[in-house]
Amino acid sequence: EVQLVESGGGLVRPGGSLRLSCAASGVTVGDNYMSWLRQAPGKGLEWVSIIYKGGRTFYADSVKGRFTISRDTSKNSLHVQMNSLRADDTAVYYCARGRLVEGLLWFDPWGQGTLVTVSS
């Protein structure tokens, strides 16, 4: 069974930084497309970033230049370094495995999420 467990969320001031982690079991992070998505309180879903099997990375325009996705294959974990945080980055952040089939990407499964609150 694939299990993804996020950690590292919390309260941070605007302009601050935070690093989220996702511990994976039942799936090898380095052999999969791994992604971060988020959901602001009471709002919809937003894709944030993805790292491909080969290491290529992509970002949503809203976080480009501020967030960096990475993985640690020795610990089978996924990370995202979030800098220059803003109030509109407040959200539950989910780690998810991406499934890319014939050019179509979807996310399965998702972790339980970790809440990031950006506030002074």
Added chain:
Amino acid sequence: IQMTQSPSSLSASVGDRVTITCRANHSISTYLNWYQQKPGKAPKPLIYGATSLQSGVSSRFSGGGSGTDFTLTIDSLQPDDVATYYCQQGYSSPLVTFGPGTKLEIK
């Protein structure tokens, strides 16, 4: 690519057939996925490629459409179906976008 969904919320009775619509502002062929998110839980994939049922998902769920207009239909609505449903376009993968969601309640 922008996605819209209608209605934003709906209330139906147990046993009803419910249809949710998702629309893209550009043609996305069948690069469309559906998710179910129950209160306080992570999203769960239901449908991929517009019409293909994810493994383990009830056959009461079905998807249709292509191009810009898509539907998610739930037959014989059950109390356990209370959730918010999201569509997601995969045409511009990996730069995917989600619809705003449709909140489904039981009357």
